[in-house]
Structure formats: structure tokens, C-alpha cells
Amino acid sequence: MSISSETKINLLLQDWPLGTVSATSWLNQKGYSNQLLNRYKKSRWLESFDTGALRRVGDSVSYEGAIYTLQHQLALSIHPGGRAALSLLGKAHYLELAQSKVDLFGAEKEVLPAWFKNTDWGIKLDYHQSSFLPAEIGMTEVTVKSFSIKVSSAARAMMECLYLATSSLDLVECYQLMEGMNNLRPNSVQQLLEQCNSIKVKRLFLYMAEKADHQWVQYLTIEEIDMGKGKRSFVKNGSYVSKYQITVPKEMEKNGKQTL
Template sequence: MATKIQQILESHPNSSLFFGNWLTKQGLNSKEQHSYMKRGWLTRISKGVYALKGKSPTLLQTVAAYNSQLGKQCIVGAYTALELRGYSHYLSLGKPKAYLFTDKENKLPLWIVQGKWDMAVKYMTTSFLGTDLKAVEPMVVESNSLLVSSPERAFLECLHLPDAASSLLDMYYIMESLTTLRPKLVQSLLESCTSQKVKRLFVYMAEKAAHPWFKALKLDSVTFGTSRYMIVPTGKYIAKYNMTIPKELAEYE
């Protein structure tokens, strides 16, 4: 029987986590999976989920397996995507965080969200940029294929986080480093974005940073709405964007 799992491992040498449904498709039925577990080949992580004995899958390895084996689309985004793409100069220290996104119809299982991993899970269900994976690009990280937000999308995701208002100046520091964003992609994302607050903050920061790509945007095609936004309770009112932002951001030069 060991030959079967050895063949799977040989054909998937970077895998250390396996979903039961996927193993069944590889020729291992549930009884064989249980037998492998009893014989020490596999360790049960959750119902129908196994780790290779002696291996401790990382969170990103688990997300990669979740996507590839089950045909899912969990996105690594926001600050995590920026860090993976080299924009880590101003990111917080301490235990690394994994910002994960899915749409509301395909929520991550609780054992992933609440598990003890090498990274702290920061998970959101949202479709504020649509459901077609716009500006999400495949990326290989330590031999694992992940769906990672492009810098253009990742920054918008940062602005959409629940605690975004408390770190807008730090986000602006990152914006200053985003000198090579693709204006056509930015334009498409802004037109798809359903959060007027996010769009206003993004455009305000891009204009403030005076990036060359900002001049290529066609803002007449972007809907910003007319409601006033109090991004923070007290701060400085920016009439052009009809919003109140932190004073330190408004006055930063």
C-alpha cells in the first residue's frame, strides 16, 4: 500500500498537506487514507485534511494546497502581497501577518482561519473589487504557487481593511515607493471598486505623491460619489475629495 502514497509524494514533492477529496482523486479512498494515518504516514489536521508525518505545513503552503487541490481562489493580498513583492520598508515588525481574501460565497474553513500557524491570519470576505480576480497574479513562493494581489490591487486592499484609518500615514509612506504602478491596471481597478472611501483615499495619496502614472489616469471615468467621509473623527478636511483625514497625513511633505 505504501507504494501508492510514495507515488503521490514523488509526483508532488513540495506537498506536505493533503485534502482527503484530492487524495481520493489520486486513487486513495477514505479507508486507505485512514490506514495510512494509523501506519504513521499521515497526521490528521482536521476532518479530511492530513499533513505528511513529521511535517508542519506553513500557512502559505496550506493556502497553496487549498487552492490547487480543491480548485479554490484564496488570495494573498494587502500588506502580505506588498511584502512578497518587495515593498517591505515600512511594514510592521513582529510575527508576520497573512492577509487573506475570498468572496463571501467561498469562505475559508475555520481550521485555517483559527489555526496556529507561522503567520497570524488576517482574513476578510469581500468583493469590493469584483469577483473576477482582477489584478491577481500567480506567484511562486518557496516552491508554492499562490494567488497574490498585484501592487496596484494590494494597496487598495490595505485601504479597505477595517483598521485602515489608524495607519494612513504609514500607508502613504508605502504609496511613495509605488513609483512603477501600471496606470491602465490602476484605472481598471478604480472603475471596478465599489468603495468610494477607498477610491478617494487612493487617488488623494497618488496625487500627493506626484507619481508620473497618476497623470495617465482618467478620473472622469471613476465614480467617487458625493457623500462626505469622516475617515477620522477629527482631522483636516480635504475639500477636493470631500473627506476628513488625519492631520499628520494632510500636513506631511
């Protein structure tokens, strides 16, 4: 191996966080040809992760390490959201709820690379392509091992949970999550609600926040939020809430904060 190629691999490994992969397309753009990458593999510096991606020899990569690659190398907005984001934010109250699967969110036209989809990450991953919230707002960074990734903030994660809710049980669980959201920043919540294009999410979010008696609700400017028109029914045989023109599970409307 020539001195130049040794120097290049050293430079590459210096900026390559443990626990992550590198996309071959990104490496090519950085001046690492497929021929050079093959030489690195033969020299046991790198190994194939899947078609289109490489990792350090012997390194263990979790789905978070792949998210790092999607965000930092492929410039995708794909991120852990909903309950998974709450777990990554260190909200111990939500850990059990997040263990069975991870919900990933991305823009409508963002596609997961084949190497990501073909890998068994040891946990169920559901990918949701949606533009109900702009990609750039309500995000925060968390450190995982030796790298950082963007995940939904608590407020955005709560809205993502509501977006995915399809049953009475889902909504009751969402309310239980909302009960723990007592320290959200009103300015961030206001921005998210104003730019959210899901009437369902906005009405349910405000209804639940108000029912949970969170103090930050009083600092929101509700008239600046487009709540849509007409009634919305989210469950069958539920209870109607006239203020928000929504039908919610009976057990949610009937019971108070302490008994739900």
C-alpha cells in the first residue's frame, strides 16, 4: 500500500466514529474510489456492511449508528421519533414503551437506502414518510456512544405519537405520555403547532395538554393556530368534546388526570 493511501485511510479512520457505517457513495465523493476501498478491505481496515456501505473491521453497529450515516453523510432528515425519541432523550418513564419497536420519521420523498432496509437491527423499525411537520423544527441532538444524532424533541415526539395513533388504546397511552410533559417550552410548542398540517394532531395535542393541566398551555396563542373546521371523530362510540370538536375515548373524557 502506498504512503498516500495509508495517509488517506488514517485520515478516514480519525473522523469515523465507532459504531457507525459509511456509505460507499459518500466515500466516493470524498475521493475514495471503489478500487481504493477494495484495497482497504483486503488490508483488513474495512469490511462490507451490506451493498453500498462499509464499517470498520469487527465494529458493532446499531441502528443509531446507521441513523448517523443517513443524517451526516446522506443529508437525510430521517430520525427517531415518537416514543423512541423520548427514550433516547433519557425520559426513564417512557423506556418500557419504546423497547418493542422504533418509529423513524422522514420527509415524503426520502427513501431508506437498501443497506439500511436489508439489515436486521435486532429491533423492529417502522419508517414513516410524512410532511405533517417541517423537517427542521422541533429537533434536538443526543449522544449515542461516540457520535451524536438528531431526534425529535419531547414536544415533537408527542405530536408524532398522536400522528400514529389509530385506536382508543393508542390515544389513552398518548394521554399518559402527555401527563409527563409538564416542562415543555411554550415557544417551541407554539412553533410546532403553527406549522403542523395535521388537524388531528393539533386538536388532540391541545385537548390532552389542557386536560393534563399543564401550566405552559396558558402561554400559547391559540388563535394563531389553524384548527381547521368541522367535527373530527377519532374513535367509535367515544365522547364528544365540543371545545375541540373531537370524539375521544370515553375513559379519557370521563376520568380525570389522577385516574387515567
